[in-house]
Amino acid sequence: MNKLAFAAGLSTVLVTLGAAAQQPPPPAAEPAPAPAGGARTHDGFYFRIGPNFGALIGTAKLEAGGQTGGESDYSGFTYGGDLMFGGTPAPGLVIGGTLLWGSTKDPTVKAGSTEGTADGTLIMAATALFANYYLDPTEGLFFQGLLGFAVVDFVTAGGQSGSNDPTGFLLGAGAGYDFWIGDEWSVGPLARVIYAPTSSESGGATFKFNYLFPSIGVGFTLH
Numbered sequence: 001m002n003k004l005a006f007a008a009g010l011s012t013v014l015v016t017l018g019a020a021a022q023q024p025p026p027p028a029a030e031p032a033p034a035p036a037g038g039a040r041t042h043d044g045f046y047f048r049i050g051p052n053f054g055a056l057i058g059t060a061k062l063e064a065g066g067q068t069g070g071e072s073d074y075s076g077f078t079y080g081g082d083l084m085f086g087g088t089p090a091p092g093l094v095i096g097g098t099l100l101w102g103s104t105k106d107p108t109v110k111a112g113s114t115e116g117t118a119d120g121t122l123i124m125a126a127t128a129l130f131a132n133y134y135l136d137p138t139e140g141l142f143f144q145g146l147l148g149f150a151v152v153d154f155v156t157a158g159g160q161s162g163s164n165d166p167t168g169f170l171l172g173a174g175a176g177y178d179f180w181i182g183d184e185w186s187v188g189p190l191a192r193v194i195y196a197p198t199s200s201e202s203g204g205a206t207f208k209f210n211y212l213f214p215s216i217g218v219g220f221t222l223h
Contacts, residue, residue, distance in 0.1 A: 039183035039184070040138060040180050040183055040184075041137050041138050042088065042092060042094070042134045042137045042138070042142075042178075042223050043088045043091070043137060043223070044087070044088055044223070045086075045087060045088075045222070045223070046084070046085065046086040046087060046088060046094045046096055046132075046221070046222070046223045047084065047085055047221065047222040047223070048082060048083075048084040048219045048220065048221040048222075048223075049081075049082065049083050049084070049219065049220055050081065050082055050190070050217055050218050050219030050220055051079065051080065051081050051217055051218065052079075052080045052081065052082065052190065052192070052215040052216065052217025052218075053077070053078070053079055053080075053215060053216060053217065054078050054080070054102075054213055054214050054215030054216060055075065055076070055077065055078060055213075055214060055215075056074055056075055056076050056077075056078045056102070056104040056107055056122065056211075056212075056213060057074075057075060057212040057213070057214070058073070058074035058075070058107075058122070058209060058210060058211050058212065059071055059072070059073055059074070059209070059210045060072045060074065060207070060208065060209045060210075061207075061208050062205055062206070062207050062208075063205065063206045063207075063208065064204060064205035064206070065204070070111055070112060071111070072109055072110065072111040073109070073110045073111075074104075074107045074108070074109055074118075074122065075107060075108045075110075076104040076105070076106065076107035076108055076122075077104065077105075078102045078103065078104045078213055078215070079102070079103050080100065080101055080102035080103065080124075080213065080215060080217075081100075081101055082098055082099070082100055082217070082219065083098060083099045084096055084097070084098040084130060085097060085098075086130070086132075088223075091137050092133055092134040092135065092136070092137045093131065093132075093133055093134075094130075094131065094132040094133075094134075094223070095129070095130070095131050096129070096130055097127065097128070097129055097130070098127070098128050098129075098130050098146070098148075099125075099126070099127055100124075100125070100126045100127075100128060100146075100148070100150075100170075100172075100194070101123065101124060101125045101126070102123070102124040102194075102213050102215075103121055103122075103123050103124075104121065104122045104123075105120075105121045106118060106119060106120070106121075107122050118154065119156065119157045120154055120155050120156040120157050121154070121155050122152065122153075122154050123152070123153045123154070123155060124150055124151070124152050124196065124211055124213065125150065125151055125153075126148050126149060126150035126151070126170045126194075126196065127148050127149055128146045128147060128148020128149070128170055128172070129146070129147050129148060130144060130145065130146050130147075130172075131144070131145050132144050140176075140177040140178035140179055140180070140186060140188055141175075141176075141177050142175070142176055142177070142178065143173075143174070143175050144172070144173065144174045144175065144176065144190070144192065145172065145173055146170065146171065146172030146173070146194070147169070147170070147171060147172075148169070148170040148172075149167065149168075149169060149170060150167065150168060150169070150170040150196035150198060150211065151165050151166070151167045151198070152165060152166050152167075152196070152198050152209050152211055153165045164200045164201075164202045164207075165200060166198035166199050166200040166207055166208070166209045167198050167199070167200065168196055168197050168198035168199060169196065169197070170194060170195070170196040171194070171195050171196075172192055172193065172194040172195070173192065173193060174190055174191055174192025174193065175190070175191055175192075176188055176189055176190035176191065176192075176219070177189060178219075178221050178223075184222055184223065185220070185221065185222055186220075186221045186223065187218065187219070187220050187221070188218065188219065188221075189216060189217065189218055190216070190217050190218070190219055191215070191216050192214075192215055192216075192217070193212070193213070193214045193215075194211075194212070194213040194214075194215070195210075195211070195212050195213075196210075196211040197210050197211075198210070198211060
């Protein structure tokens with residue numbers, strides 16, 4: 001090969017290598033999407049337990065023979081509690097079941113111009129379905145709804161209880177905030193109102209008791 005041919009071939013190789021070097025590198029692969037859920041995310045199994053405190057706002061009346069007796073108002077400091085279990089079928093949405101209760105010791109009873117104290121404890125117990133919705137599954141703000149069945153009982157100081165306790169459906173609504181204290185545990189307040197219009201019948205008479213319990217509480221949540 002003469003010098004002229006060798007120089008021409010070498011020049012072609014150098015031009016080709018230079019063009020290849022100027023080509024932009026191939027785009028980097030897109031990172032794989034992060035898996036849904038995980039630490040500090042409201043997902044999967046749900047458990048909550050905690051006390052709440054508030055006021056009893058109750059009204060009682062007796063109906064018999066088409067006549068309605070005088071209405072009595074019940075009030076007093078009420079201590080209650082929640083025990084909730086559920087799951088997360090959709091992001092931020094929790095559905096499950098709960099046990100609820102409220103206890104009012106020595107409630108104040110007012111009938112007309114007469115007012116006194118009932119010596120004993122008025123107790124409300126309920127089972128309900130609940131739904132919590134977290135606006136952001138990684139944050140703490142949530143709203144709660146309840147629908148269930150309640151029973152109201154009055155236990156005297158001597159331990160005697162009525163044999164025909166009023167029962168009825170229960171409704172509840174509230175809002176709260178869970179502050180993360182671990183990867184799966186959180187703690188926070190819950191403001192809620194529970195309403196249960198209960199009744200019982202005996203000897204042709206109907207006893208009606210409307211139970212209203214506005215409260216503020218704190219819950220420990222595994223979620």
